[in-house]
Amino acid sequence: MKRIKLTVAYDGTNYCGWQVQPNGITVQEVLNRALSELLKEEIHTVGASRTDAGVHARGNVAVFDTRARMPGDKIAFALNTRLPEDIRIQGSQEVSPEFHPRFTSTVKTYEYKILNRTFSDPTRRQDSMFWYGALDLEAMKEAAGYLPGTHDFKSFAAVQGAEGSTVRTIYGTRLWKEDDMIHFQIQGNGFLYHMVRIIAGTLLEAGKGSWPAERMQQILEARDRSQAGPTARACGLTLLEIQYPEWEPDFRNRKDDSFSLNEACV
């Protein structure tokens, strides 16, 4: 038995998110099916980030156990031939049987894109949100400047996903405009449900001039979802990368002693 780590990219447009669910097709479901066919045994992957419907990924991570003899690094190539073109494995490798994609400390990087021009651009509609009005980029940068550090991000979490600690550490943010596309990148040790989209929606309010940038501080302190801006559209969000400690897994985030790949144990 060996454990395999996959780096998974997908266009989330046509999926009901990552995680298997009864109401529609998901990335995980398509991946499980393709892997099971390829390796001729029933495979259940565990994903690092359960992205929402419509959210994209360049580097989500999925892990599974297999008895198949195919070398870990060859699985990516073989699996890609069995996947639809909106899902592509970016790499595969054998990892320690102790590696769990969610119990290991990670650094996650997300990008939110806002197309800011008079008319929307059909060729860029699926991986950005569109805003036609003027946006003050400096105000957005200033507002984003309140995010880095260890804070309670309860104001930036969807109410329905709010069990457990809402404290997270943001390592940094970047915000820039290239032609008419505003790119907002945020890196942290973890993100609450809808957190990046609510942050994007709040930065947009700062950019429109509805709120002064300093309001970001008050929103953080309020620990109240209703104080933050609206949840920005899913299609603008891409999970860029999940970095794992290179040499030794760091188990500070472990919740139990088992390393079983069971979704239920999270």
Added chain:
Amino acid sequence: MKRIKLTVAYDGTNYCGWQVQPNGITVQEVLNRALSELLKEEIHTVGASRTDAGVHARGNVAVFDTRARMPGDKIAFALNTRLPEDIRIQGSQEVSPEFHPRFTSTVKTYEYKILNRTFSDPTRRQDSMFWYGALDLEAMKEAAGYLPGTHDFKSFAAVQGAEGSTVRTIYGTRLWKEDDMIHFQIQGNGFLYHMVRIIAGTLLEAGKGSWPAERMQQILEARDRSQAGPTARACGLTLLEIQYPEWEPDFRNRKDDSFSLNEACV
């Protein structure tokens, strides 16, 4: 009666090209229908560039005549509410009744994008072609350097579209790589059927090292389609812009005395 010029952007993925045809839905057909509903009269647009199935546009141009009283610059906004999200008007204006999108000298700019990395990226699959192997960017630039100037581009034209002169003037090309995306832009006074895609396919051969860059000169001189590279995939091509003379239409390219907006007169 007034003549209106539209700047039209579209994601060509789901269309059988620009021009109305019996076998599938086209951009022109959708546009004609939405305009006819909006202006409550039967509208027939004439396009500047009849892009192929799967080709995208940020700035194609369409012109039509109407008796409607709606001001020219308002039509873009009203029309966009009636169009599917993969077609978006970027601007509308009233033009001289003598303006014809194809009989006026224009400068057209196309872009061909090649995603060059080990694994394809699902979020960028619809507006670029994918190539996994190593590409020599300098060789591609050198090969593209043979294109500017007035040449007979017969070698770079699909055989089925080869009536009339095959001489065109290329004003310039640009080729650069940004992260893992190679951008090739080409500007000229006109392009033959499949010309940019055949050029892209030929540059790819130079990049792979199959052909020395100098072969571009021999291909041009051969005036023989079979000497050039394969036609690169439609999805990598975007019509970026069509520039018209700003002050006075230049009628050197006129083929007759009429300015009737009739597709058949071309």
